[in-house]
Structures are given as C-alpha cells and as structure tokens.
Amino acid sequence: MSIQLHSTDSSTDATDRRYPQLAMLIDGRWVETGGSGSRQVENPATLSILGNVPLADEQQLDAALAAAGRAFGTWRLVSPRDRAGVLHRAAALLRERTETIATAMTLENGKPLRESRDEVAFSADIIDFLAGEAQRSFGTSTIDGATRRVTLSVEPIGPVAAFTPWNYPLIVPARKIAAALAAGCTMVIKPDEETPASAVELARALVDAGLPAGVVNVVFGEPARVSAHLIASPVVRKVSFTGSTSVGKHIAALASAGAKRTMLELGGHAPVIVFDDVDPVAVAQQAIGSKFHNAGQSCGSPTRFYVHQGVHDEFVGALSEAASRLVVADGIDERAQMGPLANVRRLDAVRRLIVDAAGRNASVVTGGALDGIGHFWAPTVIANVDDDAQSMNEEPFGPIALTAPFTDTDEVIARANRLPYGLAAYVFTGSARTAALVPRALEVGMVGVNHFSLGGEDTFFGGVKESGYGSEGGAEAVHEYQIRKLIDEA
Template identity: 55%
Template sequence: MSAPAYEQPYLLINGERVGRDGRDGLPVRNPSTGEVLAELPVATPSDLDRAIELAGGAFRTWSAVPPVERGKVLKRAAELMRERIESIATAITLDEGKPLFEARWEVSWTADVVDWQAEEARRSYGRVLPVSTKGRALVVKEPVGPVAAFTPWNLPAFLPARKIATALAAGCTCIIKPAEETPLGALKIAECFLDAGIPRAALAVVFGEPSMISTHLINSPVIRKISFTGSTRVGTHLAELSARHVKRMTMELGGHAPTVIFDDVDLDKVVAEAAAYKFMNAGQICIAPTRFYVHESVHDKFVKNISEAARSLVVGDGMDSATQMGPLANSRRMDAMERLIDDATRQGADLIVGGSRTGNHGYFWQPTVLANVPESAAIMNEEPFGPVIVTSPFVDEDDVIARSNRLGYGLAAFAFSGASDRANRLGSAIEAGMVGVNTFAATMPEAPFGGVKDSGYGLEGGTEGIDAYLTTKFIHQL
C-alpha cells in the first residue's frame, strides 16, 4: 500500500509559506514506516522577531474588530475545516500515525470546538455597578495581548486549533509552535483561519528547537499570555520563564487517570467502553484511562474480557481501512513502553497480553494488559502514554479513593458504580479537574478542560476558557 504524497511543511508568517532557504531542517518521519517524509524548516531568531512584531501590530487592529465579526470569521474557519476534512485527516495520519477514521473524527471535533469559541467571542460580558454618586462604574473585559502557544504531537489539529480559536475569539493575536513531529495538520488548520479572513499578521506558525523558541517568545515584552499543553516537566520550566516576566499562563500538563470500577456495574459495557477509549490514538491521550482499580470480586473477569478486546484489535498503518489502532508516534514512546512494562513484570505484575513491539518497521506496539500491578511499579507512578492497561484489585471504597488521589497528577479520572450515592461520593472525592462518572466522556466543547495539582492550572474550553485570554478592567467615571 503506497502512502499519499506528503506536502512539504513550512513556517507560516504573515500568511507566507517560509521554506528552508538556508535554514536548518528537522526530519519529519512517518511513524508507520519510520521513513523520512520531509525536512521541516527551523525558525531563526529573526523569523521569531518578525512574527512577534507582526503579532504586536495586528493586535491593535484585530482587538478592535467587534466580537460578533470575529465570531463570523471563526465560524467560517470551522466550515473550511469540515470542507477540507480529508486533506487535514490524511496529513494527521501521515504525521502521527492514528487510523484515518480517528483523524477524521479529530478534525470534526476540532471544527465543533472552533464553532464554540466563535460563539464565545460575543459572550465576554462585563457589568455595570450601581454607584451612589453621579457618573458610572463599569467592569469590562479586554483582550490580554499577543499570545505564545505551544502544543504536543498527540492531537496535531485539535490542540493547536483550540488555542488559536480561543485567542482570536478574545481579540488576541497568536504565535503557535506545534510539535515538530507533526507539522502538517497544524499548518492546514492555521490556513483555515487565514483563509476565513483573519488578518495575515494575526497568526504565525513556527517550528524549531523548542527551548530556543519558547525562551525567545516568552522573553519578548510584546507577548502577554502563554498557553502550553505538554509534560509537567516542560510546563514547570515554562512557568518559571513566564514568572520572571509576570505573564499570565495556562498549563495543561500530564495526567495518570485513575479508573475505579465497582462490582455493581454492567461489566461487559464498561469493558467495551474502556477498550475503545484506552486504545484510541494508541493510548496517547492525556485524559486516557490508565490506572484501573477494579473491585476484587470482578477483577479477574475484567482482566479476561479486556484482554480479549485488546487481543482482537487490528494494529497497522493508519492509512489502511482495516486498521483499528495505529503506531506510536515516535521511537521515544517505544523505549518508554519497553522500560515501563519490563519494570512492572520484574516487580510481580502479570503480563496477560501484548507487551512488546510488533512488525519489522515503524513504531508499532502490541495492545497490552498488565494485571495485579503493584503501586511501586513505575507504570503506576508515571504516565504511560501508550496502549497499555494496568489493573489492581481493591476491596474498600475509602482505600481506592486514597489510591486514586495519591499521585501529584489530577487531570482526569473515571469511576463506575451502579449505586447513585456511591457515584456521587466518587465524583466529589476523586481529585481531578475532570471526572467521568459512569462514562469515559470527560470532555466536550461546552465544558472547561484543565487539571489540578501537578496537572497544571487554568482552563480551556467552555465559558471559562476564553477568560484566560482577557483582562478585567474597572472604570469609574464621574
């Protein structure tokens, strides 16, 4: 099966496609084959300075555009994403490896989120305060300024689009650095915004050496807001840089979602949903269920059934219509899977299915189930970010809540129980920014998305998401 032709990636500055032209390059690899698809141009300091200057100038004009008109432009961008779904989805699959049907779903979901932010543009309400004297007292919301955004490779269209759309809806301009491993999906999404009618200088897409780019952008006095999605380690570093300049920051960091399953549920239904959500994108989703705490009376049955589901998955090239799970995104994830699974089995975990690489090319890993995993195992303490389910039995409700909350992570969590009083207790007691109770659907465009503890701060999505891109001003006029 021959892959579709891959378009040459570029930097996008002032609406112009900027190629290598003497710049350094980084290889973009197809994770299904390991082959180099293209060379990605690396932004120079002068490229970044140009993008910053343009963003500062465009902010003055874009922020003055009425919110209703900004929303109309974003609505058109969402329409273009739907019209271009095949082109964008193909780019995502070639870049990141996920099956084409998942890539199409990502683009569709992305367009829905852009639609939501388009509507939020007109809902940035202030208020009028009553005063005892003549005059007026107003609380108004204003765009914070040019934004620097950073996104990882696992959702290469959705994550950049959510940050771009929210910034633009608020009246901000945006310079975004998506992941170098997956450039083309983000570029195609950015061009939807530009083709919809935002000013060319209002959005730039840059790639290169991450530390250099983040330091350069954050150090600029023009940039007033930072938005980052990625690991807790990198997020902590960027937060330190931002703090030196007292810049507002939204951080969506790592997770290690506990999934508590009691013995009063429809186990077959939970298993089917768990397999679907866990192995989506080969487990490379920050809110994927990871630590499965299953009541001891149904633990073995859960392990047996989820193992059968894992064993039945068709793993292959994302461009193949028969594929149900694609490869891992890069060789680093392969090494991490090997290290974590080896450590768990050395500590006494039972390897039920999978546990190793598969195929003789690309970054394919078998869907894996590890049972009876001790809390001391690295995989119970580090986000695995791969297609591996880890289980541990429990008896006591208070104990399983304590085990769910014991890590520094607090992004997403899931709990399943047929008893409504217990379900209510679990939803309240588990420490996470998002909790799915009797469902793995823990996010939607209308809902806030964000974590607690080491999983970051600030929110994206929902009515709360746009507020991070706005400042609140009080005006008292006599």
C-alpha cells in the first residue's frame, strides 16, 4: 500500500508563516479588507487554516471595473514591444520566486511540491510565449486602384472578466492574463477562493514588473454574485471562464444577455484507447504519471481506459501495481508523489462513484480511503466497469482509473464519443494506419497519440461539445481577445 506521511497538525486557527498575506488588487492598490467580509483558506492536508481571503462587495467590484475601463484607454495604445516587456519581466520574477509561490500553492491546493514547482515554471513559459505573440499579431492592408486602400485592423476587444478554478491556480490565471495583456486588453479576474494565493502572487509579479494600475484587477467573493455583477457590467466586453460544464453554461447564458464574446474551457472525461499491438505494461507505467498527477483533478486527465481484450488483464495488473506503490502524503513532504484531494467535495464524490461501480460488479483492484487527517484517498483502479456506471458518465475529477475491455475498433470509438464531453483523448497503437485514422474519429479538441502529453505553452488548448470553445493556448489564445475591424479608405 501507499505510505502515509500526514501531518498531525489539525488546528483550526493555526497559520503557516510560509503562506502569504492575501489581498485583492484594485486599481493598483492592495486591499486586505473585503466589504463582504472574508473566508478562511484551508490546508487540505492538515485541515489547518492558512489565512483569510477578503470578499469584495459591489462597491469594490465597481471600483475594479472602473479601473479596468480607464486603464484600457491607455494600455491598448502601449506598443506591443512594451507590453511584451512587462510580461517578460513578470515571467522572470515568477522563476525567481519559484519556492515561495510553489510552497503557497501546495499549502492551499495539496499537490506535491514537485508539481507546484513545475506549474510555476510552465506558467512563466506561457507568459513568455504570449508576450512574444504581442509582437506577432498583425492586420492586413491591400490597395485597390489608385486611391482606395482596404485594411483589416487587429484591435483589442476591451476589458475582460475572467474566472479561474482551484485545480491549476497559477497556470489558468497566467494563460488568461498573459493572452489578454498581450492583445492590449485589461482584466478583472476572480480566482477561486479556495486557492487564492497563487493568483495573488502572479499579480504581485506583474505589479513589480511595472504593470500600470488598473490593467489587472484581482477580486474575490461569492462566485454567483461576483460573476453576475461583473458580466452584466457595460465595461466588460469579453468573458473568459475555466471550470465545470454546468457553471460554464450558466456563465455563457449571462454573457449572452449582452451578446458578449465568451471563451469556455470546461469539464472532460478523457477516454484512452489501448490497442493490442502495444506493450500494455509500458502504457500502464506511462499512464501513472498522467492519471494521478494533481490527484486526478484535471480536466484532461485520462480516466476511461478502453483496453483491447487481449491485453486488458495485463494492463490492469501493471496499472494497479504501479498505483499501489505511489507515495500519498502531504504535498509539502518532498517524498510525496500524490497529495490530498483539494476539498471534501471531491473526497465525497470519489467515494460515491466507487461505491456505485462496485455495486455494478466492477472490481476495485486497488485504492480506497486513507486514515488520518486531511482529504486523502489512495490511487484507485477499477476494472471491468460498465458504461452505465456513474463514474463512466460523470467526470470523477479524482484519483480513479476506470478500465473496460473492447474488441472492435468502431465499437470503441462509439463508446469513447458517447459522452457530451469533448476535451481530450489518448490513443496507443503500433499501427501507423490506426494512429492516423482513430484520432480523426474522436470528437475532442486534443488527442495524444502514444503518449499522455497535450502540447505546450505554444499550442492550441481547448475542447468541443460541452467541454467548451476557444483556445487557452498558442497564438489562438491572443486572438481570443482581439477583434477584426475593416477600414475601407477611398
């Protein structure tokens, strides 16, 4: 079994000196007091209280909106080179502050320090790439006759309202902020109140890098009230949301009332198709690092493993053995390979889904609840899961790998495509023909072939169907915050 290294500090009023002071950023000023009070931030490994995040009232939200509106008038006119300079300096500061930021992230989110350090590094790479895109976004101009010139101008869309989740509390804000700023937009962003420090430290790096007041404003508050207030404001011209499909649909409905452009990156339930012409043990060993990264709390996490019947049992054995050896511990412990779940909601959901699968004659091969303090759950592998199980239809968003055998290619493609989700999928095969045809038949925005990676800071990142629309990555990310304007001069 996985070894447990849980902290014994379960105090509800203890604070950790490694956790930064929380504040909102409104019009260039740090605001530590919220007009709607505050909310405690809990360490999911120890259940101790890390600090208190201020919650904005309507007056503070209006101040942030007004600041973004004023700043847009000047930031949009800043040269692309100067906008890029601010972003590059902020990326450098993130790298310099890696240990401080990674420690805060692990304390509030639970993920192992190694993963938090990687998140800081990747966030800095994202910002650097998007800074470069600020200087690579051009319009076009053509001449028609002796006196007529037709120009397609590329311009920033305007102030943005952005909403980000708790599972990647630095990467997601970095993507949204850097793309918007590179395009010449300003932003009011509401990160998740359960993991606020990561976004606060990102904002601190931007301020220290010379970002003018009001260009980025960070607020916290009761999610439904804040989102409704920000989206309804005439100041906001664009809405960007990353989170659950159900909330994303609500955000889109709010934005539609003002015909405001939206970008949605929503839930997933990624299928993995493993054919019998690959080494099932090698695929299982590769799957471990991806499936249990961030305790499975990732929209692109591989979850539904459809494995050819000829290699299914061998795959399950290898995956279960490797999962059972993972070290589950407080993420602050350098030995941790998987930390706790981020909140008790995920713990309850994982328990419910496993009970349902077991009740439908699936085999829980390894995993289960762990004793002690914190929201810990052992990496779990469930074999021979029917497609009607709750876990095969509801995104587990936790450390659960589900397997099911298949024999026919057309059948398994249909099973992979049957859900409304369409974010990511993975295919493992030794056949060049299969590798070419199956990914094109999968109804998703991204497919990994013979590996579990999905691009990098310079590539498209987005889904289809109820997994949303638009891109959070690559040059397309900057385009999400731009409009095209036709200028026809005679």
